[in-house]
Amino acid sequence: MQVAGEMIIGGKALTGKEGTIKAIDPSRNAEIEPAFGLASAADLEQAAQLADAAFDPYRNTSLEVRAKFLETIADRIMDLGPALIERAMQETGLPQARLEGERGRTVNQLKLFAKVVRDGRFQSATLDSALPERTPPRPDLRLRKIGLGPVAVFGASNFPLAFSVAGGDTASALAAGCPVIVKAHSAHLGTSELVGKAVAKAVEESGLPAGVFSMIIGSGQTVGQALVSHPAIKAVGFTGSRAGGLALMKTAAERKEPIPVYAEMSSINPVFLLPGALANDKLPQAFADSLTMGAGQFCTNPGLLIGIKGDKLQAFVDATAGTIGAKAASTMLTPGIHKAYLSGVKNLAGVDGVQQVAAGQGTEAPCAAQAFLYQVPAKKFLADDKLEGEIFGPTSLLVVAEDEAELLAVANHVEGQLTGAVHATADDRDLAARLLPILERKVGRILFNGFGTGVEVAHAMVHGGPFPSTSDSRTTSVGASAIDRFLRPVSYQDVPSYLLPTSLADDNPEKLPRIVNGDLVWNA
Amino acid sequence: MQVAGEMIIGGKALTGKEGTIKAIDPSRNAEIEPAFGLASAADLEQAAQLADAAFDPYRNTSLEVRAKFLETIADRIMDLGPALIERAMQETGLPQARLEGERGRTVNQLKLFAKVVRDGRFQSATLDSALPERTPPRPDLRLRKIGLGPVAVFGASNFPLAFSVAGGDTASALAAGCPVIVKAHSAHLGTSELVGKAVAKAVEESGLPAGVFSMIIGSGQTVGQALVSHPAIKAVGFTGSRAGGLALMKTAAERKEPIPVYAEMSSINPVFLLPGALANDKLPQAFADSLTMGAGQFCTNPGLLIGIKGDKLQAFVDATAGTIGAKAASTMLTPGIHKAYLSGVKNLAGVDGVQQVAAGQGTEAPCAAQAFLYQVPAKKFLADDKLEGEIFGPTSLLVVAEDEAELLAVANHVEGQLTGAVHATADDRDLAARLLPILERKVGRILFNGFGTGVEVAHAMVHGGPFPSTSDSRTTSVGASAIDRFLRPVSYQDVPSYLLPTSLADDNPEKLPRIVNGDLVWNA
Known part of the structure; x- marks a missing residue:
């Protein structure tokens, strides 16, 4: 066709007939x-x-x-x-x-x-x-x-x-x-x-x-x-x-x-790297893959990492410099998105206290995005709401907390999000248990030992979350x-049987599970 | 106490400590x-x-x-x-x-x-x-x-x-x-x-x-x-x-x-009096009772009647003049509500083409409301949005349609409502069937041969409806x-069992009906 x-x-x-536009390659x-x-x-x-x-x-x-x-x-x-x-x-x-x-x-x-x-x-x-x-x-x-x-x-x-x-x-x-x-x-x-x-x-x-x-x-x-x-x-x-x-x-x-x-x-989808999980040597590659998939143009892209200062976090950062460094630049969807990406990265890089710790491969190709990871101390992040802005594309910001309390403070500070990921092992159980109720209030989907990209079309999926990730967290x-x-309820009181919709008929011809006098009744 | x-x-x-107020009798x-x-x-x-x-x-x-x-x-x-x-x-x-x-x-x-x-x-x-x-x-x-x-x-x-x-x-x-x-x-x-x-x-x-x-x-x-x-x-x-x-x-x-x-x-809860139902000689009393219950101070009070011109409608009006005429005035909730009622009735009575057809008993008691029924031709009603305003209290307006088409036009014209009532017999079946889909789009509760006052606290009740009856018809x-x-969904992806809420545990300790892989599973 x-x-x-x-x-x-x-x-x-x-x-x-009101003018014309063309698509752009x-x-x-x-x-x-x-x-x-x-x-x-x-x-x-x-x-x-x-x-x-x-x-x-x-x-x-x-x-x-x-x-x-x-x-x-x-x-x-x-x-x-x-x-x-x-x-x-x-x-x-x-x-x-x-x-x-x-x-x-x-x-x-x-x-x-x-x-x-x-x-x-x-x-x-x-x-x-x-x-x-x-x-x-x-x-x-x-x-x-x-x-x-x-x-x-x-x-x-x-x-x-x-x-x-x-x-x-x-x-x-x-x-x-x-x-x-x-x-x-x-x-x-x-x-x-x-x-x-x-x-x-x-x-x-x-x-x-x-x-x-x-x-x-x-x-x-x-x-x-x-x-x-x-x-x-x-x-x-x-x-x-x-x-x-x-x-x-x-x-x-x-x-x-x-x-x-x-x-x-918009959503920056915080990813909490609990201490035990930093020993997972597949994490740097999994993160780089998620960050750069589809040129980072996903609503569930991992735009924010949070970890606790220390050798293990440093080792993760060092390894990630390698995995991101190996990523080729890739074409973004539109010139406008590419321009906004460049400007978002430039603004982030210019913030006092923000430091670049990894960069993907550069390119001269039109509309192609280079990947980046930046890093900032949690105190700075907590004090500057601008650092929470979404950069649509393959750039993420690592927030370095001094301790568990500061990591939890970052969780409490962020705006509403589509997803919140926790990387944890059984050793992190106590901290994960304190993080979970905070995330329940902040995000639509909580995930463990994974990244939010890849949204399963299923019955138990929530792709939604508190404002501003969506307009309606319900x-x-x-x-x-x-x-x-797209539904609303209508009640029918003493409506004659010949006018009732099939789903509400006495004989339940569609064999629907129905609530009858408060109890679930199921004829299947 | x-x-x-x-x-x-x-x-x-x-x-x-910011000042005081008192309640009023x-x-x-x-x-x-x-x-x-x-x-x-x-x-x-x-x-x-x-x-x-x-x-x-x-x-x-x-x-x-x-x-x-x-x-x-x-x-x-x-x-x-x-x-x-x-x-x-x-x-x-x-x-x-x-x-x-x-x-x-x-x-x-x-x-x-x-x-x-x-x-x-x-x-x-x-x-x-x-x-x-x-x-x-x-x-x-x-x-x-x-x-x-x-x-x-x-x-x-x-x-x-x-x-x-x-x-x-x-x-x-x-x-x-x-x-x-x-x-x-x-x-x-x-x-x-x-x-x-x-x-x-x-x-x-x-x-x-x-x-x-x-x-x-x-x-x-x-x-x-x-x-x-x-x-x-x-x-x-x-x-x-x-x-x-x-x-x-x-x-x-x-x-x-x-x-x-x-x-x-606000809601004026239209009541459609189909021709067959006008023969019901209990209708004038039932209407007067609903209109004046609680001094008419219900969100589901019947503030609008719609009937088709003719001898049968005239007989209903004549009988209603008697049933309303026998109703004593009753005390309203506050002086402010009483004042607003008087003003609403006065405004309605002053509209050209609106005619008083029934009045309850008057009184000199403070804050007491007299009941009224007014009447207006449908053409006039359809042309004047002011006639759709809620008068909170025991006053209703009968809209007289020339024919079935005009009755349906009134149904299509009204704003969103909490309830829509239809008085009908088997003889009215065809007209009722044409009215029903209109009401489904306009109201939260459709009721037959009754009035909306008396809101049952039940599982199948809807006390809601399209704007402006409520802010949220859902x-x-x-x-x-x-x-x-007051609920929102949260999705848990690969969350370890020791952190999962009871309602989502594998062994379903609460014996909840749950949707598992798309099917309703019920252990009760």
């Missing part, structure tokens, strides 16, 4: 053909109206139809074949194997949500029997969760497939019964068009209203803000910068009807429970 | 002794610091300790005996039977949450097994929900017990493992003191850290806003006016770390799932 420079509005491919810092037309206010209005009109028929499809639709999207993405991977490589500078892996993850996410939909537990079906003899009589009460309404999705620059047009936010919103309008990310326009057309094909094949899915092309500041402001939009999924997330949160809060924004923003954007973000 | 004019900070009763419009001291910024700071310090030890108590604590609060409230009811009657003008019923509800809510805590399902325990042979290997992942942190609770004027110091928000936050700081409502200061001391006694008897509960006295605009701004506070529960709720939402959104606000604000403030508001 050729890339045509088109967006999708309610199933129809069309070229926007970061490895050459050069534009890629063709030009993409930008959406007008009227295009956006049409997408929103179609989404609103599609909501009732779509949410009232059977669980099977909805599940099959998600699987069909997965199939139509695979049908795109190598053309998708080739275009994504050009637009992102990411290697083939990584993009093929990411495509697999994207397809598996869609299939996971198909399973979640078929299971039906997401509806939280709950029944309380009428007690007509009680004083006062208790009515018949039944509760289920339904979709919030049309959802606006803003894809991430760093996952052109898994967090983009048919990524986690789109899959979970569609699973919840919500139509989706994606604002395509300018860093991978052609990839977005290809995937968008695959989704539109699946909508048509599944016999669903065309408004279930649209994908618009335009700037975040105009089209993106207008999308979040539109009365038909009832929730927002976003993955990106803190500034971008905060701007959408503000817009959403200032609407006549405020709506939830699920923004996954949720996750990866894993099965991401569907919960 | 004497009312002493005190607040409670971390278990200690003390008298604020609305039936006499006269002050009641004693004076209550107002909290200083330092008092608030102390309560917040104690709550923060209490969070870790409290959330890590066993489920049994936490459940027993909630039951002990219920016992200590009952121990207050008639003194509590007498003081509440004086402060609110509500009759003894109503307050005794409300006390029963308050105590039952605490006991329901004790059951929810013991059940343990609220933790959403979820496990995914490690797959070490997979490429890449899958880690061991386990998820549970924990409390958000200290919660600020703002009680309602209209439920001095069930939505106040130890009401639904407090009970559900404590159940979730969150310390609570209540800002006492100025409409029932003595009632608040008595209940606050009962809670403090239960904290002490249960051997919990004193910071688990504080109750401060002060103005909403200063102390209340300062409480919501405090960094230690991680969520807010509020029941009250739309202006009050919006102000707290704004403060919470503008914090350095924004926090969730669960504000239950939740309920009444019923078992109210606990979900």
Whole structure:
């Protein structure tokens, strides 16, 4: 399939007339053909109206139809074949194997949500029997969760497939019964068009209203803000910068009807190196691998290490100078990200008391990032909030604590994070036990003897965390429970049986596990 | 127990030094002794610091300790005996039977949450097994929900017990493992003191850290806003006016770390009278009873009726003139609420096209409210958003539609509501089926052949709804799932067994139903 420079509005491919933009190949810092037309206010209005009109028929499809639709999207993405991977490589500078892996993850996410939909537990079906003899009589009460309404999705620059047009936010919103309008990310326009057309094909094949899915092309500041402001939009999924997330949160809060924004923003993912674990001679290599994977462009990249001063920590630093020193520079996603990386590193290096302790290989290639490890005393870190800023790319800061108390003080000091890692052996048990409750309050995922990169799409995953890592710590954007973000409960009191939804019918035709008079009842 | 004019900070009763206020007996419009001291910024700071310090030890108590604590609060409230009811009657003008019923509800809510805590399902325990042979290997992942942190609770004027110091928000936050700081409502200061001391006694008897509960006295605009701004506070529960709720939402959104606000604000609870149901000759009495119960001071009061023009509707109106006409005026909660009621009725009566069709009995008693029913053509209602404003008290507006299409247009037009009622018989089946999906998008609870007043504390209850009825349609403030508001998920990856919480242990000692590799596993 050729890339045509088109967006999708309610199933129809069309070229926007409000100017054009082109994608950029970061490895050459050069534009890629063709030009993409930008959406007008009227295009956006049409997408929103179609989404609103599609909501009732779509949410009232059977669980099977909805599940099959998600699987069909997965199939139509695979049908795109190598053309998708080739275009994504050009637009992102990411290697083939990584993009093929990411495509697999994207397809598996869609299939996971198909399973979640078929299971039906997401509806939280709950029944309380009428007690007509009680004083006062208790009515018949039944509760289920339904979709919030049309959802606006803003894809991430760093996952052109898994967090983009048919990524986690789109899959979970569609699973919840919500139509989706994606604002395509300018860093991978052609990839977005290809995937968008695959989704539109699946909508048509599944016999669903065309408004279930649209994908618009335009700037975040105009089209993106207008999308979040539109009365038909009832929730927002976003993955990106803190500034971008905060701007959408503000817009959403200032609407006549405020709506939830699920923004996954910035995180430096502290890694605590407890004394016993420093003896692990695989640690320096594992750290360097995690730091430089995907040019460090992961929300779970290990941007902060914390260790206790001493020979063992010094030995780790020395070994890490070698493992990082062997890492080649790699192409970043966009010239803008590369520029911000250079500036972030320069600012960090310029802070009094901050010292460079490891550097990867340099390069003259456009948009290529060199890896770095810096070091700073904990006292300095605790006194300077600037040192907590995210540097998006392969640079990390080692905070050197004088003792256990100072290490715990750093844990208490950091902002909310997606992940917190602890490297520990049984010898570190006491210190780890003191660290754990602090991390429970600070992060969404606590991990031992590993790094946060590599986010498993599973039922027990939390890719979320206290502000500012996300806008809403009550949720996750990866894993099965991401569907919960787009649902709200509705209670049905004394509603006649012929009007009740299937999930709440007396005979439980879907064989759902349900809460009946407070007890879990399971007919499976 | 004497009312002493005190607040409670971390278990200690003390008298604020920032001025005084007194409670008011609305039936006499006269002050009641004693004076209550107002909290200083330092008092608030102390309560917040104690709550923060209490969070870790409290959330890590066993489920049994936490459940027993909630039951002990219920016992200590009952121990207050008639003194509590007498003081509440004086402060609110509500009759003894109503307050005794409300006390029963308050105590039952605490006991329901004790059951929810013991059940343990609220933790959403979820496990995914490690797959070490997979490429890449899958880690061991386990998820549970924990409390958000200290919660600020703002009680309602209209439920001095069930939505106040130890009401639904407090009970559900404590159940979730969150310390609570209540800002006492100025409409029932003595009632608040008595209940606050009962809670403090239960904290002490249960051997919990004193910071688990504080109750401060002060103005909403200063102390209340300062409480919501405090960094230690991680969520807010509020029941009250739309202006009050919006102000707290704004403060919470503008914090350095924004926090969730669960504000239950205003609702006019549309009641759709479908043609077949108008033949029910009990309807006029049932409506008048619901309208005037508790002087109409319920968030679920039927403030809007919608019917289709014709002889049957006219017969309903004529009969309702009689049933409302027989209703005596009754004392409202505060002089301020009474004044706002008079002004709301006057404004409604002054709108061109609005016509009074029923009036209850008048009175000269202070703060007593006369009931009214007004009527307006649907075209007029659809054109004037002011007619949708809540009048807190026993006044309702009948919207007369020309036909079914206009009735459905009114349903589509109204703002988000707590409840939507449909009066219908089998003859109305087609129209009811068209109305239902509209109501699903507009309200939290759909009820048939009844009125929204009387909110059952049950598992399938939703007391919530789309904005502006609440700030967050994803939740309920009444019923078992109210606990979900104060929880967030944490994922544990490869965490050693000796550090795992009990709910995630391999041997499942609490016999929780858990999701294991995507399937519900239940050992009960």
